[in-house]
Amino acid sequence: MITGKNYIGNHLSSQGDKTYTTFNPKVNIENEPLYYEASETEINHAIDLASEAFAAYKKVSGKDKAQFLNTIAEEILALGDLLIQTYISESGLPEKRAIGERTRTIGQLRAFANLVADGTWVEATIDTADPNRIPIPKPDLRKMLTPLGPVVVFGASNFPLAYSTAGGDTASALASGCPVIVKSHPMHAGTGELIASAIIAAAEKTKMPNGVFSNLNSSGIEVGVQLVKHPKIKGVGFTGSIKGGRALFDLAAQRPEPIPVFAEMGSINPVVILPETLQKRGASLATTYAKSITLGTGQFCTNPGLILGVKSEALDHFIDKLSTEILTITPSCMLHPNIVNNYKNNSANMLQESGISKTADYQGDLEPNFAGQMITTVDGDSFLNNTNLHQEVFGPFSLVVQCKDLEELTTIIDHLEGQLTGTILAEQEEIADHRTIIEALQNRVGRLIFNGVPTGVEVCPSMLHGGPYPASTDSRFTAVGIHAIKRWVRPMSYQNWPDHLLPDELQNQNPLGISRLVNGDSTRNPL
Known part of the structure; x- marks a missing residue:
């Protein structure tokens, strides 16, 4: 059921006094549900919850995150025809496209689930100590990728499912260990709420911390601006126009602590x-x-x-x-x-x-x-x-x-x-x-x-969906495929750290059994 409310963590809320509707372009009429734009209080509450959730969520095992992502996929499928018909009524796109985009969304979630269940994606690298090295001893150094923190994802107008609430940005960020706040796109707020309900249901079923996901309604730019400027937000994902993406990029760069904005923008291909x-x-x-x-x-x-x-x-x-x-x-x-x-x-x-x-x-x-x-x-x-x-x-x-x-x-x-x-x-x-x-x-x-056409983006590890500015704000990363996870992490190095205090990925015994680069050799063996 569509309520028109915001998901502030696991709870529905409608404190704001600004409302709006979506539009059915195919029959040229407004859709009936009324949506409540998130208030400043709700925005700040969602961010605080995300920040609190990050402390616990970043420690969740890869297997548990995989279960969370797979459960999101199952809950989306359980929405059945209500999701498909809502998608159609808010986009004017045909049923075949809606079903295809849902399939792609499910596939992305399951691909990231497989990635984090294996765990090798963290690029664990170990260079062991050599106290006898001349002229100076070599320290023990160990490095891996670690999540940035709470991130904001902006829903895309042209892909209500695959690039929006549970799309590639959200799936990759959740896979990395980052809580996500979605700024729902006003053109498909109902589709967004249904997907948000599936994510929240999955979070509750798999016992993820409250605040790992929120979904905020917005009819204009105000909610997005407040989110990007907030000091507890650590990254932004956006798919849309050059004007919109550049505005977010500039906002993020002007913060006292600048943060990365991964915007996929215009292209004439x-x-x-x-x-x-x-x-x-x-x-x-x-x-x-x-x-x-x-x-x-x-x-x-x-x-x-x-x-x-x-x-x-x-x-x-x-x-x-x-x-x-x-x-x-x-x-x-x-x-x-x-x-x-x-x-x-x-x-x-x-x-x-x-x-x-x-x-x-x-x-x-x-x-x-x-x-x-x-x-x-x-x-x-x-x-x-x-x-x-x-x-x-x-x-x-x-x-x-x-x-x-x-x-x-x-x-x-x-x-x-x-x-x-x-x-x-x-x-x-x-x-x-x-x-x-x-x-x-x-x-x-x-x-x-x-000898092909550019339309059609295969979701697989070898796909690069990005490019030199203004196609994207950072040409080193992709918005599609499992390597999209690398946008939401940073490398972290530990020097001469006690083994039992290291993350599991870097401990001598390799308790997760992941592939690691040890002294230049790729291996799954313990040290």
């Missing part, structure tokens, strides 16, 4: 089509990319918003085919009227820029909150000299840049901001002759794709 491939496969690639650009109404951070090719007859045919194919695709619903309006304004502003022209613009009837897809084109020189054309248009939109030659194409890549992905479409024998383009793209992106 450049796609390079090399000449031979344009000749051989231009038509089929156009069909493929028409589907990729419109997938999820273009509301993916990996949407291919920029396509680069060398001006030629083959590129003309590709643009014509892409423009034709994209107009055959039935428009779909966006997440919220505000997002639709932003898409309309941003695409209209783009068309005001010098040198740009439309090659496809859906002109059929559109239901409220549905978006018409658009393809535009510009020459390489105009693109290179106008950074306004480099900005993301969130929605089913893509810009094809017609470069005069491969040298100009490479220069354009060099001048792009950081991106989540970069794609090269080429023949096997062709790509080897264009290493300069590969290296240029490699310098600008977090994930390099060969």
Whole structure:
């Protein structure tokens, strides 16, 4: 049941006097539940509980944390159709997407459960003492990763499950030993509350400390600002716009004790089509990319918003085919009227820029909150000299840049901001002759794709979902996959410490049986 209240640790609360509703974009009406925005008192209470919980939670064994994470997964599944229908009513996304995203969320939780149950992820490293070393004795040094403390996770508008309340940020932070306070996204507050109820139920069943998780409602920015500025908060996870992510980053940096903000932000995900491939496969690639650009109404951070090719007859045919194919695709619903309006304004502003022209613009009837897809084109020189054309248009939109030659194409890549992905479409024998383009793209992106589409993020250890700024605020980390846990920890070293006072991971007998690096050799054996 949805109450509209905040979870302050294990207890529901509605002390605030500010309320709001969510919106069903598919039927263009407000949803009935009323949500209470968290008050300053509730915010501070949640933070105090999280800080108190951290003292106990950071000591919880990997196996017990694994049980907690697996129980969250079970409780989410137990929500059944209520979760799916709430998700649909708040996002306008179809049932298949809702079920798929729930599956992904469950998979992430179970992956982190497996990771912490094994325990090797803490990167335990031991260098034993050598008192006879000349000219000075060598001390005993032991190092491992340890959690930062309470963290804040901001729900994402475009992924109500996989990047929100129990999404990758929350799952990885809980796995690391950090209590989590979620700032629920106002567009899907009901979905967020249901998931929060599952996390709280799991915490109670597995006897986790009260305050290990809280869920706070917020219709604007005030709650998030208070959370990030609070001295007891030690890290922030965010998925959203460059404007929002940068604002949080700046707030965190201005604190007396600055804290890390791991923000995954905007990206236009450049796609390079090399000449031979344009000749051989231009038509089929156009069909493929028409589907990729419109997938999820273009509301993916990996949407291919920029396509680069060398001006030629083959590129003309590709643009014509892409423009034709994209107009055959039935428009779909966006997440919220505000997002639709932003898409309309941003695409209209783009068309005001010098040198740009439309090659496809859906002109059929559109239901409220549905978006018409658009393809535009510009020459390489105009693109290179106008950074306004480099900005993301969130929605089913893509810009094809017609470069005069491969040298100009490479220069354009060099001048792009950081991106989540970069794609090269080429023949096997062709790509080897264009290493300069590969290296240029490699310098600008977090994930390099060969002969595919950027939409679709596989959740696995080898995935890197991040990239140079502004794709993310720290290109060393991923927001997807088990290595996302490394965002919420810091290394801690112990010198000449009594064995019985060391963490289990570093004790001589290796009671957890984890793999450790001992004097340069990887082993599970005791010392």
